[in-house]
Amino acid sequence: EKITAIVLAAGQGKRMHSKVQKQFLEIQDHPVLYYSLRCFQDSLLIDDIILVTGNDMISYCKNEIVDRYSFTKVSIVIAGGKERYDSVYQGLLACTDTDYVFIHDGARPFITEEILERGLAGVRETGACVVGMPSKDTVKLSDEDGFVGMTPERKQVWTIQTPQIFSYDLIRKAHESIRKKDMSTITDDAMVVEQESGVKVRLVEGSYHNIKITTPEDLDVAEVFLKKIKKI
Ligand code: CTP
Numbered sequence: 001e002k003i004t005a006i007v008l009a010a011g012q013g014k015r016m017h018s019k020v021q022k023q024f025l026e027i028q029d030h031p032v033l034y035y036s037l038r039c040f041q042d043s044l045l046i047d048d049i050i051l052v053t054g055n056d057m058i059s060y061c062k063n064e065i066v067d068r069y070s071f072t073k074v075s076i077v078i079a080g081g082k083e084r085y086d087s088v089y090q091g092l093l094a095c096t097d098t099d100y101v102f103i104h105d106g107a108r109p110f111i112t113e114e115i116l117e118r119g120l121a122g123v124r125e126t127g128a129c130v131v132g133m134p135s136k137d138t139v140k141l142s143d144e145d146g147f148v149g150m151t152p153e154r155k156q157v158w159t160i161q162t163p164q165i166f167s168y169d170l171i172r173k174a175h176e177s178i179r180k181k182d183m184s185t186i187t188d189d190a191m192v193v194e195q196e197s198g199v200k201v202r203l204v205e206g207s208y209h210n211i212k213i214t215t216p217e218d219l220d221v222a223e224v225f226l227k228k229i230k231k232i
């Protein structure tokens with residue numbers, strides 16, 4: 001059984017408004033992407049890692065991240081695409097003989113071995129699993145005019161993180177079929193499976209630490225989390 005991680009680092013980070021793309025910003029002396037890769041490198045569950053980045057960042061990633069930190073599981077560094085799902089698709093095409101794939105945002109540095117374990121147990125049920133957490137805030141859906149449309153019951157609302165884990169054949173086929181259609185509303189990997197197959201997606205707990213670095217204030221939070229985690 002072969003398990004591959006696809007780590008995504010090809011985004012522009014527009015909401016961060018920084019010169020350096022957020023996945024390459026340093027927190028506590030290492031780039032954000034370092035922490036994301038470290039967990040997969042150290043996990044016995046993971047056989048290889050496909051790193052997806054911008055065309056202009058491939059040599060930086062090879063030299064300053066993969067070689068510098070001896071991430072020996074990174075089998076290939078490839079160029080992503082315009083949208084996140086394009087980068088995921090390129091990652092899927094680069095897999096060889098993979099049975100299960102962990103798709104992960106390089107901008108989420110706080111994954112842990114426990115999260116990977118829950119994800120693998122979850123994907124074995126149906127072939128599709130996402131990690132997330134019960135929403136702390138009440139969520140409301142807005143109508144077109146900016147009024148409250150409806151309020152889903154809070155205990156049913158989860159906010160979704162990565163990794164998202166799939167049987168390779170399932171996610172590959174779902175991508176092949178959705179790519180012929182409109183993908184403009186696709187914001188995560190599970191949506192592709194939800195729309196293109198009847199397979200149920202298992203929800204498992206990630207953690208409240210497993211934030212995505214998205215806007216500048218997330219960097220402040222990340223510094224605090226990292227200091228705390230290093231002490232443990
Ligand atoms: N990503 C990617 N390829 C893209 C877009 C995003 O590999 N074409 C990656 C990002 O590098 C990030 C993850 O997907 O690790 C989550 O996406 P997001 O938080 O939206 O990152 P960005 O697209 O870079 O940020 P923004 O949307 O603010 O521009």
Ligand code: MG
Pocket residue numbers: 011084
């Ligand atoms: Mg984005």
